[in-house]
Amino acid sequence: MDPVDFIHDFALADAPAALRSRLPVMLLDLIGVGIGGAETPLSALIRGHAASQFGGDVPLFLDGRTASPVGAALAAGMTIDALDGHDGFNPSKGHIGCPLFAALLPFARGRSGQDLLAAMAMGYEFGARTAMAQHGTVPDYHTSGSWGAVTAAAGVARLLRLNRDQTRHALGIAEYHGPRSQMMRCIDHPTMVKDGSGWGAMAGVSAALLARDGFTGAPALTVEKAPDFWADLGQRWYGLEQYFKPYPVCRWAQPPIEALLSLRRAHALTSRDVTRIEVESFHEATRLATAEPQTTEEAQYSTSFPCAVALVHGTVGPAHLTSAALHDPETLRLSRTLAFRESAHANRAFPVKRFARVTLHLADGRSLVSDWHEPRWDHDAPPTGSELRNKFRTLAVPGLGADRAAAIEAAVDGLIDGPADDLLTLLAQPISR
Template identity: 55%
Template structure:
């Protein structure tokens, strides 16, 4: 029987959440924070944090900064900073992301409401994933346009905020209705075709959700959220959809990650380097081919490309944050393979999307030999999830050169339910700077 949504939002306790979902909530938080640390040195993050500080005055600390903004401004800055590096978790049925919207808003609202109970914060995060997953399914099932994640994740933020600010049932309904009405119904494929700093609407959704809560608390009314009912809600409180989120081993669009896996497999299996390869050909689904920038000028263009990170994988044997930014964008060997790469649609891959993301790769070697891959999917899907050690290794790899106390962050997150928020808060509200080759920071 369906659990009442309002009761689920306000009455769920940490002990009600199965232990696997509790562990997953901690790993999701760690992964989001690590991705945010990796995104903080980007120009996107620097601009949005300056904007939030200048235009959203307040006393709430911004993630990965020493300055403050309002709760809505801190949510905006944090959401866009995590989204600045496309390496955070996602949900296949939604073709989008929950955590990047929910976590920064949750932390901002927790600060403003004085909530330092780690178990409560983890519970609220889990509620955000459960509500957000079902909102996403419902909106995608009932509207023809492909909208960014902020459209529905704003409503999840409102649900989490209603819990933290202790809104009553009527106010909670209004908050969710306001957030649904004002959530960014921006066009995702427009961002795919023209990659810029707009990204996936995470920051705007986060900001809209916080604003909706604060408006509802003051008596502002909103039409009932259409997405808070339907078949997707029938298993609320029984099936824990936080367990159905995927993680990303690479900081690029999920649609490009199956070709990366195929190339890495062929590279290792045949003991190849990029110098052996004349051309790479990819057969995959339509949306992956729409990631068409083969000579990115910015990290945003590199993150929303299929050919460029696949070429990076062939040349460097991996794809990390520094492989899709700065000097790497002009690497002549990467560009040689990216510019000549052939991409074609595969009917079976199209039919399987979005629940599955398939790709095959063919390498034409300079010797004339052809190496063909099997059909690959991205790694770390919920059907074959990463281990805790995998997520911790990714976190360490992406943060070690940026945050001197990265290991302490890991310890604070994994012990959050017992030690509370204070140890973590002292570590995440400080500037992140990337060291240059000269050893200086910027």
């Protein structure tokens, strides 16, 4: 199917039943991560920036103030990305849902819930192929915001009901102006710029609005000049090949967390039993090397610190990655001991598979070696709907309270038969703190 035609002609009924049934919990997962992200300094800064610098009447995600559509998309994308716990796509080494949902939010009011779900479903298919086309034709490793901008433009073009010519220009403008930012720079030097998703959402929204007004920019090369990546559109459903995150840290850090936790459980270890940690993994994961993070961004883009957290607490959650938790003496002791070894086995499998193996050196002189582990909740072993709902509640209830969290969950479940406005009204209200 032609990609531009797919943007407008796709109907929710075209998707397989498995994808249709998963869409609400996929959306709920993005919202839950956004609620957790709204508690971070990054989110507070970007929401304030959008409100002051992008004047308009679109409600800001979880804020109470308003901005223009481009400002609202920027703030929502960066708020979700502020907590690195949202869904992702292995072949792209990045995230489709975050820039897509952030871009759709300013245009979903007055639409049916099915309109929003269909735009999300279309966007996952479009975004997966745009991402693979870019990574397959460009040597540099750019952030999700780069191809996320094209995906965002596609979603907004659908909701705005642009014609075919306008849509082509929207995609081209978004590709040209999208943030081709350097992902590994942020891995080596973690800051608030992160994965570029908010900037990509903003660029995609701007591109669609410009194209509606007659601005030109076609073609998008990743869409119109990379046919091999689009041949199975409408046949293979990449929305069913997204991974989810049990922990709000970089996906690359999650295989060693699982390996470490397997040893912790099998041998009934406490953190005090461990003197040193060794991790074997792929090259990119070894560059997540911040042992003593000073910010939540540095903690999320680290392997050593989350591994230490997991050994101390038995899990990794938002509360372990900010504020006083960054200075916990036992966590820092273990984090400082972690040593990396690059593995040829893990390198060969990356990015489709992410492997890690852990060795724990114990105070009694023993060394325990794990099996090779992958992250939990990959697309071929996905979480259940109940697990994703529990994740949402864990993230949402502390910031919103149980009643509002339950109302959001019910509004998401009601999208298939009702309007989007009930959900949007709940998401426009500020977090309680």
